[in-house]
Amino acid sequence: MSEEADASDSTPLLSSPLGTEDALRAVPGEDGRAPLVLVLGATGYIGGRLVPRLLAGGYRVRTLTRSGARVAALPWADDVDVVEGDAADADAMDRAMDDVDLVYYLVHSMHSGRDYGRLDRAIALTVAKAAAAHGVGRIVYLSGLHPEGVELSAHLASRQEVGDILIASATPTLVLQAGVVIGSGSASFEMIRHLTEVLPYMPAPRWVRNLIQPIAVRDVVYYLLAAARAEGDLNREYDIGGPDVMRYSEMMNGYAEVAGLPRRGITALPVLTPSLASHWVGLVTPVPRQIARPLVESLLHSCVVKDDAIDGLIPPPPEGLTGYRDAVRLALGRIEIDQVETSWVDARVTGAPSDPMPSDPEWAGRTVFQDARRRPTTADPDEVWRVIAQIGGATGWYSASVLWATRGLLDRVMGGVGAQRGRRTLAQVTEGDAIDVWRVERVEPGRLLRLRAEMRVPGKAWLELGVDPTADGSEYWQRAVFFPRGLTGRLYWLSMLPFHGLVFSGMVNRIVAEAEHAPADDA
Structure with missing residues (x-):
């Protein structure tokens, strides 16, 4: 054999x-x-x-x-x-x-x-x-x-x-x-x-x-x-x-x-x-x-x-x-x-939210916080998607690895799944897969990856990563969406804002850089 x-x-x-x-x-x-x-x-x-x-x-x-x-x-x-x-x-x-x-x-x-x-x-x-x-x-x-x-x-x-x-x-x-x-x-x-x-x-x-x-x-x-x-x-x-x-x-x-x-x-x-x-x-x-x-x-x-x-x-x-x-x-x-082929990491997490993100969070009729960022790039959309599809697990989150690891550890201490859960494969992503403290809610290959948080947070959270083709290459975009639960949820989002500036901007820069340098690396 x-x-x-x-x-x-x-x-x-x-x-x-x-x-x-x-x-x-x-x-x-x-x-x-x-x-x-x-x-x-x-x-x-x-x-x-x-x-x-x-x-x-x-x-x-x-x-x-x-x-x-x-x-x-x-x-x-x-x-x-x-x-x-x-x-x-x-x-x-x-x-x-x-x-x-x-x-x-x-x-x-x-x-x-x-x-x-x-x-x-x-x-x-x-x-x-x-x-x-x-x-x-x-x-x-x-x-x-x-x-x-x-x-x-x-x-x-x-x-x-x-x-x-x-x-x-x-x-x-x-x-x-x-x-x-x-x-x-x-x-x-x-x-x-x-x-x-x-x-x-x-x-x-x-x-x-x-x-x-x-x-x-x-x-x-x-x-x-x-x-x-x-x-x-x-x-x-x-x-x-x-x-x-x-x-x-x-x-x-x-x-x-x-x-x-x-x-x-x-x-x-x-x-x-x-x-x-x-x-x-x-x-x-x-x-x-x-x-x-x-x-x-x-x-x-x-x-x-x-x-x-x-x-x-x-x-x-x-x-x-x-x-x-x-x-x-x-x-x-x-x-x-x-x-x-199959993995324990994709098992359902007790108490984790399972309802999908509203199609338009701003019109969901509830308080919602968002962090949305975009960046044009000369990289081909397929290269940007390749980078997006590898996120989490052994690859990491392309920015502030210490902060991501700390957040995962805190979640583990509070009884959550923690970032150590990883992912089933390095590059394949399908709906229902687990990726660290997230669950893949929706995949549109080559265009959109939507993740639903399974970490312990006072509310419900999603993270979207996507790419749109343009005349000069493509545009990478990402959006964090958070529906707070009560005053605790609002205070939680406000306390995270300084870290979001570092984490999410770093993600945008690194994902685009990885996509733009991919052809040279492959050569």
């Missing part, structure tokens, strides 16, 4: 995609039509990888999503049936289940605040009722690997409860229980990557000594695809895992070996509680505390595959399960060529 093909952590780039193998392809029904599959969580980390492979395998696919615009921005959007609505809403679920043969349940509410267990329960009950009413043939649920006979963390207990609800329903349910998923863009992988790269010596919680069985994302997708073809009215749980059983500390040093880093010294300390450990992870890695804590709690006990029952139902992939170090190597290759 070529080096480029090896770079993929989900499926080789230059060979037949996963899902096209005869053993994984859709089997037409008695009417000759391909099965209709409903994917719940299609825009998530696993769902976003499963959908295109279901399509490649000949399935008809439907998604239920809160944001049709988010799905519309994905490369497979035109090939799926989209139903807009919330998974907890019975009417929306009823519409989504119509004529469905198989349901993939890939949603969980870990990002929805402290009461995510109640929401998970409500969604599971809604799915179970709708599936039974529409005569769905099977539900496939991806849950978490966990030990028996111990008190589970809230996160794993919620996952287990959802599985129990679905198994007890009238629809046969196949539950796949996976441990730590290793792949480019997974939160678990990013925790390992940043902890190992940032800290040469690490005081760590006691759970670094626990045994776990990681699994490559490509193998998770394989099992999910194969579950659609598994024979019989199955209604039980199956553990799935990779070939390696190891301690978390061994995973970190395994990463160091693959990444060419020195071996890390790790000391287990009994005083680091899950809460303290999640704060520590939140400071050192881009994974925010609200995501880190459930992941940390899931590591409090050894979690390994309890039996090989899955092999009697679904044989391992023809090329074998992916070893841990190979999974790391493939994930790093994906990152290196800027082809991260």
Whole structure:
């Protein structure tokens, strides 16, 4: 296989995609039509990888999503049936289940605040009722690997409860229980990557000594695809895992070996509680505390595959399960060529505003503050857009990097996502993507990038960056828009004005300069 093909952590780039193998392809029904599959969580980390492979395998696919615009921005959007609505809403679920043969349940509410267990329960009950009413043939649920006979963390207990609800329903349910998923863009992988790269010596919680069985994302997708073809009215749980059983500390040093880093010294300390450990992870890695804590709690006990029952139902992939170090190597290759297919950073942020910016803020009927700037340039519009599309993440914000970093740190301290979240890729931008403390609300390629703030601010904020062609080249423009909330919001904007003058003027100058010098640099 070529080096480029090896770079993929989900499926080789230059060979037949996963899902096209005869053993994984859709089997037409008695009417000759391909099965209709409903994917719940299609825009998530696993769902976003499963959908295109279901399509490649000949399935008809439907998604239920809160944001049709988010799905519309994905490369497979035109090939799926989209139903807009919330998974907890019975009417929306009823519409989504119509004529469905198989349901993939890939949603969980870990990002929805402290009461995510109640929401998970409500969604599971809604799915179970709708599936039974529409005569769905099977539900496939991806849950978490966990030990028996111990008190589970809230996160794993919620996952287990959802599985129990679905198994007890009238629809046969196949539950796949996976441990730590290793792949480019997974939160678990990013925790390992940043902890190992940032800290040469690490005081760590006691759970670094626990045994776990990681699994490559490509193998998770394989099992999910194969579950659609598994024979019989199955209604039980199956553990799935990779070939390696190891301690978390061994995973970190395994990463160091693959990444060419020195071996890390790790000391287990009994005083680091899950809460303290999640704060520590939140400071050192881009994974925010609200995501880190459930992941940390899931590591409090050894979690390994309890039996090989899955092999009697679904044989391992023809090329074998992916070893841990190979999974790391493939994930790093994906990152290196800027082809991260899905990422945890694009997950929805609890409490963040989701309503779009008014089409004309000045006529929105509310107090609004704006900072608008323009600058003509001899640069071609395409070059200006190339610079705009790379903003944030590793590229930065083209001005006052210390101020941007300080604002991101303050947001992290206040419980927000912080600037460490970065972005999924270096140069590709689609609606719904996260870019540091912003969410991409709208993209008009070659013309407009609109970002909605997800940082903690007393109001709602947007940042627009755009380019218009002119006779002499183009004109770059940008606009910050802020709708304050009460007196606090107004005082916040006024206090930021001195920094805006530095930050926003610097952005204009640097973006234009980058675009004008691009041809010479490329030469």
